[in-house]
Amino acid sequence: MPKITFLPGRITQIVEEGSDILEAAKLAGMSVEAPCGGRGICGKCLVKIESGKVDFDNSGIIPEGIIEDGYVLICRSKATSEDTEIQILSSLDDEAGSFSDAKEDIFNIDKTLLPIDADFMPLVNKLFLKVSQPEAGDGLSDLDRLRKAIDFKKEIDISVGALRKLPEMLREHGGDITITYHSKCDSVKIIDVESSDTSSENYGVAIDIGTTTVAVQLVNLVSGHIIASKTDYNQQIECGLDVISRINYATKPSNLEELRQKVLLTINKSIAELSEGAGITHILNASIAGNTTMVHLLLGIAPEHIRLEPYTPAVYNVPNLSASEIGISIFADSECFIAPSVGSYVGGDITSGLLCTNIPNQTEQISLLIDIGTNGELILGNADFMIGCACSAGPAFEGGGIQYGMRASHGAIERVEVDPVNASATVYTIGNDVPKGICGSGMISLIAELFSKGWIDAAGKLDRTRKSPNIEVVGRVARYKFFPDSNSEMYIDETDIDNIIRAKAAIFSACRIMLQKVHMDFDSLSKVYIAGGFGRYIDIDNAVTIGLLPKLPKDRFVFIGNSSIIGAYMTLISQKHREKEIEISKTITYIDLSTELEYMDQYMAALFIPHTDVELFKDM
């Protein structure tokens, strides 16, 4: 049987002739980025055949010239009888943790929304106690004496683990002991005991599970400080790019388990790296936010009814579960908080995000929250009412489905200036790095520039009539090359542009439907909160130019970044915020856009730059 050697690393795998090379790479333990789940449409899993030969089934995404140079998509390649050496070009591990520092997000939020010291009350707390020493004839066991020392007026339970440590801990420092516990209405459960006073050490993790990325913050729960944070790809993307493809993939029980394990691996790897980096071993709290499907997959609950009529998920408001039940690698008996969902596609990420806005507090005016992710989620309202809906924006703004798309990390083109005369590009990258690809804000900037400089039309087609070294036509599709004079192939083509237009149309038309529901227009909005991993870099003028955002005075827009993780941070440290979030989830009325006949018309009308109704984007 042929042997495949993966570079770098020279890891070998013996395979059968005709077998999938992506599978072989997984077997060999290589982490290959294949966001579209092997359907050959995202182009992310490009590899180079260094020697030998594979069978490659080109679905059209790879130009023939590149194939001649040895480049193929690993997900469309099968082993031949020849031994083969394959260079893996991108891997999920490459940029892990470096591309987004969620810690910065917090600075975009209205400070009055954050928990103050008085609110600090994690789910799992510590308490330092002095327990009396055993005395002959007192008739008290160690646990009885501990119970006596705690003056909660509640039933006191204890885990087997804590009970096992109790005799030694109680005697080590003369009865000085720190208990770790969580409370219910009428009971307290002790889950750990340590000798001496460790009550100043309580750490937790806030976790945001996005369809594409997973963010984790390590938090000091005594001071409220974020110690470190990390964002990584959700390893589930190997099994499908968006929630619908994940739900489809999960139909088979073993696939559901695979998805569960993949997101746990992503989360636990980040937790391990963060805690190792900070030298912290005992993490006692976790607060998790994610969309409805992500929560189902995390818990191993079949998500199929989310997409089958009448679209009923198994659970919106998950009761607190222990870390070991979920599989999160923190202290096993810890209880974890999971942000409540509202509808099939309006999840805990948005109820969490709402904590970062004034929407649930304002009484007179109304505001809008737009969370732009693979799944776009919107909330419109104020303290009196909230309506929410979701639309499928696709992963374009996060770099998915775009030939040279990438996440907003170092080396990503985030802003482009296009010359009106010859279409040449001036690019600005995150970290002033060598350009590696283009991120969401870069795409918005580029399309706005190309449109306003007249290089693309309202339908997103490049101008083929004017000569420019930057514009190249391959078959029936034109592309815009960033660096025509260099040996860089980097481009955006009309298919990419189309994906971006679809994404912005989905979001903009959803906004309009929501406003129509309450008989209002954009101008009635006091604030438009924009959330999402890419949100910080976005240029409002550009976003308005392409028709993603409505034309409103600039000061009405508030970028709140990854508000889901910030909400998770707040619910991690504050009982008040957990209660508020649950209250919010009960207030929101979920609108199912798939049952709104008007939505498809609005969407079609928005598939132009900026819109078929240009009046909408006129200066007011």
Add this chain to the structure above:
Amino acid sequence: MPKITFLPGRITQIVEEGSDILEAAKLAGMSVEAPCGGRGICGKCLVKIESGKVDFDNSGIIPEGIIEDGYVLICRSKATSEDTEIQILSSLDDEAGSFSDAKEDIFNIDKTLLPIDADFMPLVNKLFLKVSQPEAGDGLSDLDRLRKAIDFKKEIDISVGALRKLPEMLREHGGDITITYHSKCDSVKIIDVESSDTSSENYGVAIDIGTTTVAVQLVNLVSGHIIASKTDYNQQIECGLDVISRINYATKPSNLEELRQKVLLTINKSIAELSEGAGITHILNASIAGNTTMVHLLLGIAPEHIRLEPYTPAVYNVPNLSASEIGISIFADSECFIAPSVGSYVGGDITSGLLCTNIPNQTEQISLLIDIGTNGELILGNADFMIGCACSAGPAFEGGGIQYGMRASHGAIERVEVDPVNASATVYTIGNDVPKGICGSGMISLIAELFSKGWIDAAGKLDRTRKSPNIEVVGRVARYKFFPDSNSEMYIDETDIDNIIRAKAAIFSACRIMLQKVHMDFDSLSKVYIAGGFGRYIDIDNAVTIGLLPKLPKDRFVFIGNSSIIGAYMTLISQKHREKEIEISKTITYIDLSTELEYMDQYMAALFIPHTDVELFKDM
């Protein structure tokens, strides 16, 4: 290195010269009965060397003649350089499950004490519900609809396992669903969901963990019927014969874990056999009774402080723990009840046993409960007060430490008549089987007969002056042979008799101390409840003759058998009985006999048949 072959089965083990053969047998997976933990004092681990040679260190218990025939104690044997074949004569598996049917015990109990139908309320219950089908736009998840269908006025939690099954179960039979749940004061936790009505299937196990034996009953919790029961050796006896030797053994953490695993293995094997026999797969409840040390070992809690001043156990009243936390092989998320202890040596077995007596109910008179096990436990009192103590009786009455002692199972001699003229024996065995050994009631009968027929004196020494084929003197120790004319070696010697006298002295003197505490005498007792695995077969006259029991009218004695398992049965099915048992545990005042100076004097005085003060046993 030499090879040891164990027979029957011809299982081989390569060992180093000089290594322990008992260890080698364990390595080979042989289950050898070595109750004294390898100290060479119980004589239970006799094996026969069929070929080859071992180094045998005789501590005196084995007569030289037997050693010449190839018999040695495996626990005192070490490998030589020779290959050896060893016949294992007794193994723990031999009689497993057959020797005691705890089901019968229940017929000895005052029927008014047993739970009536109205009391039936296990810890884990089932409820059949009709849940509405999902409707578009109702804004309810599967869990929300389930919560709506349950009209408990409590917070409703659910396990991850139940949540995973929920979507399918809710849809399988149009919303007909049975939930399995347990309740706290203000919350209910659903731990399983099944489609259709399974509420009539709720099974549980009552478990009594004795130092020597473990009894398990499989119970139908809807009807209250005991389906099957099984008693087996506690596999911990390989590590020590009584609680003190177990506590000593557990000092090393790995030994503590070994003890935990051994009792779990014993329990889980019985549960597996009972449920397999009855064709029942889903066991939802467990109620466990055991002495304080047994509970610590079951939970893996270091028991050392039970025997170190000031004798403070880690826990008396264990909060409910899940089956998986404990390691009991029933439904993992089930909550289990563990009977509360009172003192270091008055445990949940006795609080459980008290449910089988009228002591906690009677208001005028007082009664005494004597639980005769390896550890003798006593309770004296009534509804107004109870005092309890424990004494170390040793395992003699259960067959331990007696050369030909055995448990009260088929083939055990349970009654003996001794001829006054020639001392010849007429024996009666359980099941009229071929005599295999002698059980507790047989020893009491034999010693009473030998004493009343004049063949032993008050100090327990056999009469060497009169000729009898049954009496043989070996070295300085005389022995009584049951069958001098046959080739059976079976005997009881003066060392055995001494062990029995010590056991009865410990119990009788503890009774006297207790009565002195409340300034009463035996005649004030309205009832004397006698509990213990051997209790059913005991003859009162014989027990009085040897000075184990006080001389009282026969109708004051009530034999309640293994009352610990019956109490566990009651608390398994009834909330009222669980509450009553906890109440009882709080009422009892624990007396530590080791701090009672008078006790040693009383004990010494009782080391005669029947007692140094023969007035005590005169007819009243």
